[in-house]
Amino acid sequence: MKKNFLITIYSIIIFTFFIILWITNIYNQLVKLNESIKTQWGQIENVYQRRADLIPNLVNTVKGSANFEKNTLNQIIEARAKATSISINKNDLNQNQINKFQQTQDQLNNSVSRLLLIVENYPNLKSTQNFYELQNQLEGTENRINVERNRFNDKVNNFNTYRNQFPKIIIANFFSQFQEKGYFKSQIGAKKSPIIDFSN
Template identity: 80%
Template structure:
């Protein structure tokens, strides 16, 4: 009787520590995702903060199409208005954030295209410096997005293995996380035509 009781208590203690270990590992992985998401938002914010400086420099150096400038400003406002709760990083919300950032990026590309048509803008040192900052920021965004996807992969791989998925499903904060995904059509190389 006493022996069976000790075996039962030992099994219960073992199961308790085993579940606690899995829970704590899920917490660590989940916190890594939140931390990396903050880095992603940080580099996107850096880009958004650079745009007003770029626009002021370009505007001060040349008089160009106001419509494009307004689109850049509108896209920046939309891109910076989207906030995602780090406790709910599902695929739909990641896609919404990513779409706003892609629209912002398209506006930047239009602005840079216009600048190509205004040689006096390109010749200013400030513009070159800000343009280099934007390129560096785009690289940082790519790096941080990749790191975020790596963290999501670690979390999702760990949580979805049996029997860990059973424990993870008991807690809403351990739901599967969403990834950044490439935009449709990015597998096709862009066509650059300088003849026009």
């Protein structure tokens, strides 16, 4: 009788040990995937900051080379200020936060696109070396933004797929940092990122 009791106790201890080991493994994998998303979020912030840093140079070059409506330049400056002032907590990258961030960045993108369309009417400006270099840098930055956003969405997909599998979702729901993450989505009506073309 005592032997059976000891076997039962040892079985429970071994079973508990394996359950703890299994939960620890899931937790550690969730941490790894979550940290990967945070790292990628940092990359996204970097490329958006690069674009924000290019805009004052672009605006100053345009101001110095053309007679523009102040309204257009003021809209860009305001949109840039909004885009750089928004702060997203990388520990809470839910869909609502991502949408808020993306909306302010899209407003900035629209303002810059309007500026670049207006510039088409100023052939002298298009031929200046400074503007040409800034335009190339801005175009390259837009491509980087697209690449980093795609990488972010891939990492979010990996995380969400892993955490939403049963029974992992039960463990994930015990920890606030492992809530489902949000994706970057394309603008409504936009099938591809805007292309800035000065060749025409």
